[in-house]
Amino acid sequence: MRGFNIAKGYENKTIKIPRRSTKYSAGYDFEVCEDIIINPNDIVLAETGIKAYMQKDEVLQIYPRSSLPRKYHLTIPNNVGIIDSDYYENPSNDGAIYIQLHNFGTEPITLKKGTRIAQGIFTKYLTATDEEESNTERNGGFGSTGR
Numbered sequence: 001m002r003g004f005n006i007a008k009g010y011e012n013k014t015i016k017i018p019r020r021s022t023k024y025s026a027g028y029d030f031e032v033c034e035d036i037i038i039n040p041n042d043i044v045l046a047e048t049g050i051k052a053y054m055q056k057d058e059v060l061q062i063y064p065r066s067s068l069p070r071k072y073h074l075t076i077p078n079n080v081g082i083i084d085s086d087y088y089e090n091p092s093n094d095g096a097i098y099i100q101l102h103n104f105g106t107e108p109i110t111l112k113k114g115t116r117i118a119q120g121i122f123t124k125y126l127t128a129t130d131e132e133e134s135n136t137e138r139n140g141g142f143g144s145t146g147r
Contacts, residue, residue, distance in 0.1 A: 001053065004028070006050065007094045009094070013049055015033050015049040017050065028121075030120060032048065032112075035110065038074065040105055041102075045099070046117060048098065051097060052088065052122075055124075058085060060083035060122055062081030064076040072103075073107075073109060076101065077100050
């Protein structure tokens, strides 16, 4: 089982659940859930209002849409966002997905609510056979691992 829900606090914002644009698209399109302005050289956290659930051995990878740099002079500064399975419904933000955006242009960029900015791809991952298992549990939301 894997999929998307609207995160707590976003229920009344008429947010679209991510979907694939075509039958054979790998990625699910993510939209901004409110208008945002990104000034030159700024990095902002764009809210999506979406949370993702998946199997324990899966991850949701967030990539920039190919039109993001060309149309908006924006990119995702960490190149790919990683949403772990234990991020879902975490106590700090209910697993709401935020997408970092960097404006590398010279003008402020305004994104209107509903602008598609990224695509998410669910992927299985492998772990090392001789790995010592961690007993640490997630204790926060965005960027909280390893605090």
